[in-house]
Amino acid sequence: MTLLALRGLSRHYAGVIAVDRVDLEVPARGVHAVIGPNGAGKTTLFNLISGLVAPSGGTIALDGADVTRLPADARARLGIARTFQNIRLFGAMTVLENALAGLHARLSASFGAILLGLPRFRREERNAVARAREALALVGLERRAEERAAVLSYGEARRLEIARAMAGAPRLLLLDEPAAGLNPAETVTLASLIRVIVEAGTTVLLVEHDVKFVMGLSDSVCVLNFGRRIFHGTPADARADPEVIAAYLGPPPAGPAA
Amino acid sequence: MSAVPPWLDDLLWTYRNVVVSLGVNGLLALSMYAVLAAGQLSLGQAAFMGLGAYASALLTLRAGLPFWAVLPLSPLVPVGFALLVGGPTLRLSGIYLAIATIGLGEVLRAVYLNLDVLGGALGLSGIPESAPLWLIFALLAVALLAFWRLGRSRIGRAMEAMREDETAALAMGINVRRYRLATLLASAALAGLAGALSAHATDFIGPNDYGFEPAVAILSFALLGGVGSPLAPVLGAFLLTLLPEALRGFADLRLVLNGVVIVLAVLFLPRGLLAWRMRRRAA
Ligand SMILES: Nc1ncnc2c1ncn2[C@@H]1O[C@H](COP(=O)(O)OP(=O)(O)O)[C@@H](O)[C@H]1O
Numbered sequence: 001m002t003l004l005a006l007r008g009l010s011r012h013y014a015g016v017i018a019v020d021r022v023d024l025e026v027p028a029r030g031v032h033a034v035i036g037p038n039g040a041g042k043t044t045l046f047n048l049i050s051g052l053v054a055p056s057g058g059t060i061a062l063d064g065a066d067v068t069r070l071p072a073d074a075r076a077r078l079g080i081a082r083t084f085q086n087i088r089l090f091g092a093m094t095v096l097e098n099a100l101a102g103l104h105a106r107l108s109a110s111f112g113a114i115l116l117g118l119p120r121f122r123r124e125e126r127n128a129v130a131r132a133r134e135a136l137a138l139v140g141l142e143r144r145a146e147e148r149a150a151v152l153s154y155g156e157a158r159r160l161e162i163a164r165a166m167a168g169a170p171r172l173l174l175l176d177e178p179a180a181g182l183n184p185a186e187t188v189t190l191a192s193l194i195r196v197i198v199e200a201g202t203t204v205l206l207v208e209h210d211v212k213f214v215m216g217l218s219d220s221v222c223v224l225n226f227g228r229r230i231f232h233g234t235p236a237d238a239r240a241d242p243e244v245i246a247a248y249l250g251p252p253p254a255g256p257a258a
Numbered sequence: 259m260s261a262v263p264p265w266l267d268d269l270l271w272t273y274r275n276v277v278v279s280l281g282v283n284g285l286l287a288l289s290m291y292a293v294l295a296a297g298q299l300s301l302g303q304a305a306f307m308g309l310g311a312y313a314s315a316l317l318t319l320r321a322g323l324p325f326w327a328v329l330p331l332s333p334l335v336p337v338g339f340a341l342l343v344g345g346p347t348l349r350l351s352g353i354y355l356a357i358a359t360i361g362l363g364e365v366l367r368a369v370y371l372n373l374d375v376l377g378g379a380l381g382l383s384g385i386p387e388s389a390p391l392w393l394i395f396a397l398l399a400v401a402l403l404a405f406w407r408l409g410r411s412r413i414g415r416a417m418e419a420m421r422e423d424e425t426a427a428l429a430m431g432i433n434v435r436r437y438r439l440a441t442l443l444a445s446a447a448l449a450g451l452a453g454a455l456s457a458h459a460t461d462f463i464g465p466n467d468y469g470f471e472p473a474v475a476i477l478s479f480a481l482l483g484g485v486g487s488p489l490a491p492v493l494g495a496f497l498l499t500l501l502p503e504a505l506r507g508f509a510d511l512r513l514v515l516n517g518v519v520i521v522l523a524v525l526f527l528p529r530g531l532l533a534w535r536m537r538r539r540a541a
Pocket residue numbers: 013014016017018036037038039040041042043044045
C-alpha cells in the first residue's frame with residue numbers, strides 16, 4: 001500500500017530548479033532513503049512534502065488523498081512529522097514541553113475547559129505528559145525532561161527533535177540528515193532508534209549522506225541529482241547503478257570489477 | 259455602599275486617579291502580553307484602547323445605554339478593527355506589523371480630531387464616572403487568571419512555540435495564522451475594555467490620549483516586566499505607573515522616563531525584571 005505519492009513534483013527558484021518533476025511512491029511501513037550530492041534538492045523535497053514550501057508543479061498525495069494545497073500545519077495534523085537539517089527546537093521551553101508541543105494536534109480540550117480547569121482538561125494534560133515522557137524515553141532523554149532545550153548537546157538536541165516529532169504518533173516521519181554531526185557510537189544508536197520507530201508502525205523517509213548508514217537501514221533508495229530522480233530501487237541495485245555511481249557514490253574501491 | 263474602612267476610603271479618594279491608572283495599565287499590559295507572547299510586535303494597543311474609550315463614551319453620552327451594557331459592547335469596536343487590519347497585517351510579520359499598527363493609531367487620531375460627533379480636538383467630556391474601582395481590579399484579576407490558565411495548556415505552548423520558531427511550530431501542526439489572529443483579537447478586546455473603563459473613571463477623553471506616546475508606554479510595560487508569565491508585564495505596568503507619581507515634580511520627564519526604561523531594559527534586562535518563566539503544562 002502506498003502511503004505517500006509524489007507525481008511530477010517540482011520547485012523552481014530564481015535560476016535554479018531545486019526539484020524537477022520527481023515521481024516517488026513511498027509504501028507504508030519501512031525505511032526509505034533519499035540520497036544525492038549537496039544541492040540535489042533533498043531538503044527542498046522534504047519542505048514540499050511537509051508543506052513548508054509550495055510546489056511549482058505536481059501533486060502530493062497522502063494515503064490516496066491529495067494534500068498538495070494543504071498548509072504545513074494541516075499536513076502535520078494528518079500525520080506528517082519531520083525533523084530539520086539545521087535543528088529547530090523551541091530553545092526556551094523545557095525538553096518535556098518540546099515533546100508536548102509535538103502532541104499539540106492530538107489535544108482537543110476546549111477553550112472553556114482550559115479556562116475553567118475542568119477535569120476533562122486536567123485528564124488530557126496528564127495523558128499528554130505521560131505520552132510526552134514516553135517519547136523522551138524512546139530517545140533516552142527522560143531524565144533531562146525539566147531542562148531547557150537550549151542547554152542540550154548537539155546529539156541530544158537531534159534526539160529531542162525526533163522525540164518531538166514522534167510524540168504525536170505520526171504516520172510518516174521525515175528525517176533530514178539525522179546522522180549529520182553524530183559520532184560513530186551515536187550513529188549506531190540512531191540506527192537502532194529508527195528501527196524501533198519503524199517497528200512501531202511509523203514509516204520513515206530519511207535524507208542522509210552517510211551511505212553505509214543508509215544502505216544498511218533502508219528498504220528502498222531514491223537518488224536525486226540536480227533535482228531529478230535518477231534512481232529508485234533497492235540499496236543493492238543503487239550500488240550497482242552506473243548513473244548513481246557517476247553522480248554520487250563514486251567508483252567502487254579499486255580491485256577486480258564485479 | 260462599600261465596606262471599606264474610612265482611612266482606606268480617604269486614601270482611595272486622594273489617589274483615585276493613580277489607582278485607576280494601575281488597574282487600567284495592568285489590563286493594557288496584558289493586552290500587550292497577548293501579542294508578544296505569541297511572538298508578534300503590535301503597537302496598536304493604544305489605538306484599540308482609544309476605540310474602546312470613544313465607543314463607550316458615545317454609547318453612554320449619545321445612545322444613553324447603561325454602563326453594564328456599555329462595558330461589554332465597547333470592546334467589540336476595537337475587535338472589529340483588529341479583524342479588519344488583521345487580514346492584511348497577519349500576512350505581515352515582525353517590524354511590518356508594528357508599523358501597520360502604528361499607522362492605525364495615527365489614522366484614528368486624525369479621525370477623532372476631525373469628526374465633530376467625536377468632539378474634535380476638545381474630545382468628549384461629561385462621561386459619568388460609573389466604573390467602580392473594584393470592578394477594574396476584578397477584571398484585571400480575571401484576565402490574569404485566564405492568561406495563567408491558558409498559558410499552562412496547549413494554547414500557551416503553541417504561543418511560545420510560535421515565538422521561538424514559527425516554522426517548527428507549523429511542523430507541529432500549530433495553526434499559526436489562527437493563533438496570530440486570535441491573539442490580536444484578544445489583545446484588541448482587552449485594550450478596548452481598558453479604554454471603556456478608563457473613560458468611565460475619568461470623565462474626559464481626548465484625541466491625543468491614544469497616539470504614539472501611549473503606544474510606546476504600553477510596550478514599555480512589557481519590556482520592563484518581561485513576558486515570562488502574565489504577571490511580569492502587569493508588574494512592569496505597576497512600576498511605570500507608580501514611578502512618575504513618586505517623581506511628581508518631574509511630570510514632564512514621564513516620556514523621557516519611558517524611553518530610558520525601554521533602552522535600559524533592552525540593554526540590561528532582555529527578559530525583563532521578572533525573568534521567571536511559567537511552566538507550560540497543567541499536569
Ligand atoms: N529558499 C531558496 N532560495 C533559493 N534557492 C534555494 C532555496 N532553497 C534551496 N535552494 C536551492 O535549491 C537547490 C537544492 O537545495 P537543497 O534542497 O537544500 O539541497 P540538498 O538538501 O539536497 O543539499 C540548491 O541549489 C539550493 O541552492
